[in-house]
Amino acid sequence: MKRRTRLTYSLAALATTALVITGCSSGSPSPTPSGTNVVLPAGVTQNITIGGFSLNTLDPGAATGFNGPGEAIVQNVFGELVDPPATPGGDYVPDLATAWKYNADFTQLTLTLRPNVTFTDGTPFDAAAVKFNYDRYTTTTSRVSQYVGVIASTVVVDPTTVQINFTTPDTNFLDVLALTVGGSIQSPTAIQKGADKYGLNIVGAGPFMQSAYTPGTQLDLVPNPNYWDAKSTHLQKVTYLNTGVDPSVNYQQVASGAIQVYQVNGVNSSPSVLTDAKGNSGISVVTTDDNQYLFLPLNITTAPFNNPAARQALDYCMDRPTLAKAVTQNFGNPAWIDGGSSTLYYPGGGYSSYPSKFPYPFDTSKGTALVSQLGGLSFDLYNMGGQYTVVANALAQMWKANCGINATVQTDTPPALATRITSGSYSAVLTISGGLDDPSFFRTFQTNTPQGKYTGGVGHPEITGPISEATQTNDPAKLASLWEEVWKQVNTQGFTIPVLSGPIYYLQNTCLQGSQYFGSGATYRYAYLSC
Amino acid sequence: MLRLILERLVQMVIVVFVVTLAAFTLVNLLSGDIAVYLLGDHATPEAVAALHAQLHLDDPIIIRYFDWLGDVLQGNLGTSVVSHYPVVKSLTNAIPPTFELMIGAQIVGITLAVVTTAAAIKWRWTDRLVTGVALLVNSIPTFVVALILIIIFSTTLHLLPSIGWVAPTSAGGWGKNIVAMIMPSVALGLGIFPEYMRILRSDIREQLDREEYVTLAWMKGLRPTRIFGKHVAPNSVGGFISMIATTTALLISGVVIVEQVFAIPGIGKMMLAAIDSHDTPVLLGGLLTIVTFVVIINLVGELIYMRIDPRVRATRVTA
Numbered sequence: 074m075k076r077r078t079r080l081t082y083s084l085a086a087l088a089t090t091a092l093v094i095t096g097c098s099s100g101s102p103s104p105t106p107s108g109t110n111v112v113l114p115a116g117v118t119q120n121i122t123i124g125g126f127s128l129n130t131l132d133p134g135a136a137t138g139f140n141g142p143g144e145a146i147v148q149n150v151f152g153e154l155v156d157p158p159a160t161p162g163g164d165y166v167p168d169l170a171t172a173w174k175y176n177a178d179f180t181q182l183t184l185t186l187r188p189n190v191t192f193t194d195g196t197p198f199d200a201a202a203v204k205f206n207y208d209r210y211t212t213t214t215s216r217v218s219q220y221v222g223v224i225a226s227t228v229v230v231d232p233t234t235v236q237i238n239f240t241t242p243d244t245n246f247l248d249v250l251a252l253t254v255g256g257s258i259q260s261p262t263a264i265q266k267g268a269d270k271y272g273l274n275i276v277g278a279g280p281f282m283q284s285a286y287t288p289g290t291q292l293d294l295v296p297n298p299n300y301w302d303a304k305s306t307h308l309q310k311v312t313y314l315n316t317g318v319d320p321s322v323n324y325q326q327v328a329s330g331a332i333q334v335y336q337v338n339g340v341n342s343s344p345s346v347l348t349d350a351k352g353n354s355g356i357s358v359v360t361t362d363d364n365q366y367l368f369l370p371l372n373i374t375t376a377p378f379n380n381p382a383a384r385q386a387l388d389y390c391m392d393r394p395t396l397a398k399a400v401t402q403n404f405g406n407p408a409w410i411d412g413g414s415s416t417l418y419y420p421g422g423g424y425s426s427y428p429s430k431f432p433y434p435f436d437t438s439k440g441t442a443l444v445s446q447l448g449g450l451s452f453d454l455y456n457m458g459g460q461y462t463v464v465a466n467a468l469a470q471m472w473k474a475n476c477g478i479n480a481t482v483q484t485d486t487p488p489a490l491a492t493r494i495t496s497g498s499y500s501a502v503l504t505i506s507g508g509l510d511d512p513s514f515f516r517t518f519q520t521n522t523p524q525g526k527y528t529g530g531v532g533h534p535e536i537t538g539p540i541s542e543a544t545q546t547n548d549p550a551k552l553a554s555l556w557e558e559v560w561k562q563v564n565t566q567g568f569t570i571p572v573l574s575g576p577i578y579y580l581q582n583t584c585l586q587g588s589q590y591f592g593s594g595a596t597y598r599y600a601y602l603s604c
Numbered sequence: 605m606l607r608l609i610l611e612r613l614v615q616m617v618i619v620v621f622v623v624t625l626a627a628f629t630l631v632n633l634l635s636g637d638i639a640v641y642l643l644g645d646h647a648t649p650e651a652v653a654a655l656h657a658q659l660h661l662d663d664p665i666i667i668r669y670f671d672w673l674g675d676v677l678q679g680n681l682g683t684s685v686v687s688h689y690p691v692v693k694s695l696t697n698a699i700p701p702t703f704e705l706m707i708g709a710q711i712v713g714i715t716l717a718v719v720t721t722a723a724a725i726k727w728r729w730t731d732r733l734v735t736g737v738a739l740l741v742n743s744i745p746t747f748v749v750a751l752i753l754i755i756i757f758s759t760t761l762h763l764l765p766s767i768g769w770v771a772p773t774s775a776g777g778w779g780k781n782i783v784a785m786i787m788p789s790v791a792l793g794l795g796i797f798p799e800y801m802r803i804l805r806s807d808i809r810e811q812l813d814r815e816e817y818v819t820l821a822w823m824k825g826l827r828p829t830r831i832f833g834k835h836v837a838p839n840s841v842g843g844f845i846s847m848i849a850t851t852t853a854l855l856i857s858g859v860v861i862v863e864q865v866f867a868i869p870g871i872g873k874m875m876l877a878a879i880d881s882h883d884t885p886v887l888l889g890g891l892l893t894i895v896t897f898v899v900i901i902n903l904v905g906e907l908i909y910m911r912i913d914p915r916v917r918a919t920r921v922t923a
Binding site: 124127129130215219269270272273287288289290291314315316317319321322325326328329330331332485486487488489490491492493495 | 634635636637638640641644647684686687688689694697751754755758759762765766767864865867869873874877880881882
C-alpha cells in the first residue's frame with residue numbers, strides 16, 4: 074500500500090511521525106505500473122465521481138495555506154517525480170524522475186528526469202521546469218513551502234538532470250517528492266501566463282488533465298493522452314464533487330450510486346455511518362493504516378499549561394480506551410504518541426507496547442492530587458466544530474468527572490482558529506493531523522512555524538536534537554531509537570497530548586478497483602470499474 | 605402604478621444598501637484574520653502584512669465598503685479572495701440551480717396547497733387529515749425530509765438521482781435536469797405547503813361561509829364551479845399571493861440546506877462556503893443577488909395582487 078500525505082490542519086505536522094524512512098538512495102528505472110494488463114468490462118462507462126471535496130484552488134504553490142489541494146488530488150494532474158515504495162521499507166519507484174542519487178553527506182540530491190516528456194500545454198518537462206518550480210516554491214508562502222524549506226538552491230545540470238542542494242543534510246527529501254505536493258512539477262509557461270488565476274487552470278505532465286473546474290464545486294479530469302504511462306490509465310473521467318460535509322448524506326450518495334467514493338475519518342466522523350456502510354453489501358469499505366490522529370497542542374507559554382503539573386493532570390485524568398469506545402465506537406483507537414496507532418508509526422515494539430511506556434497513564438488519584446496542588450485547573454478548549462466538538466465535550470466531561478478539571482469547550486471558524494493558534498491566544502486546541510510518514514515534517518513544524526514557539530518545540534534541544542539527527546541517517550535501527558526518544562520527550566514534557574488515532578475509511582462502489590490509497594487520500598491513476 | 609414601481613425600486617436600493625453594509629460589517633467583525641487563514645502554516649508577519657495591504661484589510665470597514673460599492677456601481681463585483689475566481693462567474697454558475705430549485709419548490713408547495721385545500725373544501729372529513737399531515741410535514745426539518753427522500757427514492761428504489769443538479773447543457777439536457785430537481789424541489793416545497801394551505805383554506809372558507817355575495821350566488825342558482833372560479837377564488841387568493849412572495853425570501857434558508865444535501869452548486873452553498881472562509885466579495889455578491897431578487901419578487905407579488913383585487917389597487921396607488 075502506497076502512502077501519501079495531506080496536511081489537514083495548521084499545527085498538524087507538529088505531531089507527525091512514522092518510520093517509513095527507507096535506506097534507498099538511488100532508483101532503478103524499471104517501473105511496473107499496477108494498471109497494466111487490466112481487461113475492462115464491455116459496456117461500462119469508466120467515469121467515477123468522488124464526493125466530499127471542496128477545492129478552492131488547484132495550485133499547491135498558491136498562497137492559500139491549507140486551503141490548497143492535497144497531494145492525492147493534484148498527483149492525478151502533476152504526476153510525481155518519484156513514487157513511494159509499494160511497501161514500507163521498499164524502494165522508491167521511478168516516475169517522472171527515472172533515477173536519483175544523494176551525495177555522501179546528504180546535502181545534495183541529483184535527479185535524472187524522464188526524457189521526451191511534455192506538459193499538457195505542449196511545453197517541455199525538463200530540468201529548467203523543475204528549477205522554476207522549486208525556485209517558486211521556496212520563495213513564496215504556499216502549501217508547498219513547508220515541505221521544501223530545506224532547499225538552498227536548484228541547479229540545472231543538463232535538460233534531464235537537476236541538482237537540489239539543501240541547507241542541512243536531509244535524508245528524507247525523497248519522501249517529500251513521493252508523499253507530498255512538494256513533488257508537484259507544473260508548467261512554468263502556464264504559471265507565468267495564468268498569474269494569480271493559474272490555480273483555476275493547472276497544467277502538469279501527469280496521468281490526467283483538467284477539463285473543467287469550478288472552485289468549491291467541481292473538478293473534472295480526463296486522461297492525458299501524452300502521459301508517459303498512458304496505457305495504464307483506464308478511467309475516462311474523474312470528477313471531484315462538493316457533496317457537502319455531512320457523512321450521512323454522503324453515505325447515501327454512495328449507497329445510491331450517485332458517487333463512487335467517499336472517505337470517512339475514523340477519529341472525527343460519526344461512527345454510525347461506518348456501521349451502516351459495513352452492513353451494506355453494495356459498498357466496500359477500504360481501511361487504511363491508522364494514520365489520522367486527534368491531539369491537543371497546549372500553549373506552554375502561558376497559564377495554566379506553562380506549569381508541567383497542569384499538562385500532566387490532563388494525561389492522568391484521560392481514560393483513552395473509554396473515550397475511543399464512547400466517541401468512535403472503536404472505529405478509532407486510543408493514542409499514546411502524537412501519531413497513528415499502526416506499527417508503522419510506533420517505534421520500539423509497536424502500538425501494543427506503547428501504553429506501558431506512557432509516562433502519565435490514567436490515574437485519577439494522581440490527577441486529582443495535581444489539580445488540587447494547582448488550586449484548580451480551568452481553561453478553554455477550542456475546536457473546529459462538528460465531530461470535534463463531540464470529542465471535545467466528551468473530554469471535558471471526562472476531565473470534570475475524573476478530576477474536577479473545568480474545560481470550557483469553544484468552537485471557532487477555521488480562520489478564527491488559525492489566527493488564534495498563530496497568535497498564541499489559546500490554552501488548548503483539539504485538532505487533527507495525519508498521513509505524514511516522514512519525521513522531517515515534524516522537524517519542520519517544531520522549528521519553522523510561527524506557532525512552534527507556543528507549543529514547546531522551539532528551544533527544546535532534547536526534542537529538536539534527535540529530530541535533526543534523524544534527518545541525517547538512513548539506518549532503520551538508529552531512526553527507531555531516535556524517534557522513540559522524540560516521543561518519550563514529547564510525552565514527558567506534555568507539550569502536546571495524544572488523544573485518539575484511527576484510519577481513513579473509504580466507502581466506495583464495489584466495482585471500483587485499482588485505486589491507490591495513501592495517508593489521507595487516494596489516487597486513481599490505475600483505477601477502473603470492473604462492473 | 606408606475607409611481608409605485610419607482611417607489612419600490614427606490615426602496616430596493618435602500619434595502620440593498622443597508623443589507624450589504626450590515627453583512628460587510630458583520631463578516632469583517634468575525635474573529636479571525638483572513639490573511640493568516642489564507643497564508644497558512646508558514647505565514648511570516650511580513651507576508652501577512654503584505655496580504656493585508658493587498659486586500660486593504662487595515663483600512664476602516666466603512667472605507668472598504670464604499671470601495672466595494674464603487675466597484676459594484678461600475679459593474680465589478682470583484683474576485684474571490686480565496687480562489688481568485690470572478691464573483692460574476694460564480695454567480696452565473698450558481699443562480700440557475702438556485703432559481704430552478706426555488707421555482708420547483710414553489711410549484712410543489714402551490715400544487716399541494718391547492719390540491720389539499722380543494723379536498724378539504726369538497727370533503728369536510730379530509731380537513732382534519734390534511735391539517736394533520738401539514739402539521740407533521742411542518743414538524744420535520746428540511747434536512748431530515750431530504751435524507752428520507754434520498755433513502756426511499758434513490759438508495760432503495762433507485763428511481764431518482766440523489767445529486768440534484770445536472771446542467772441542462774450537458775448530456776441528457778432538460779430531461780435529466782428536471783428529473784434531478786424533483787427530490788430537491790419536493791424537499792423544499794414540503795416545507796412551505798402547510799403555510800400556503802392554511803392561508804388559502806382560511807381565505808376560501810371565509811368567503812364561502814361569511815360573504816353575502818356567495819349566498820346570493822347560491823340563491824341565484826349559479827353552478828358551484830362558476831361560484832368558485834369566478835367569484836370566490838379571485839377574492840381568496842390575495843393573501844395567498846402575498847404569502848408566496850414573502851415565502852420566497854424565507855425559502856433561501858431552506859435552499860442552503862437542500863443545496864447541501866443534494867450537492868446543488870447554488871447560491872446558498874456558495875454563500876455558506878464564503879461565510880466559512882470569510883470570503884467577503886463572494887458573500888456580498890450572493891447577498892446582492894438575493895436581496896435584489898427578493899425585492900423584485902415582492903414587487904411582482906404586489907402588482908399581481910393589485911391586478912386581481914381593485915380594492916388593493918385603489919389603496920396602494922392613492923396612498
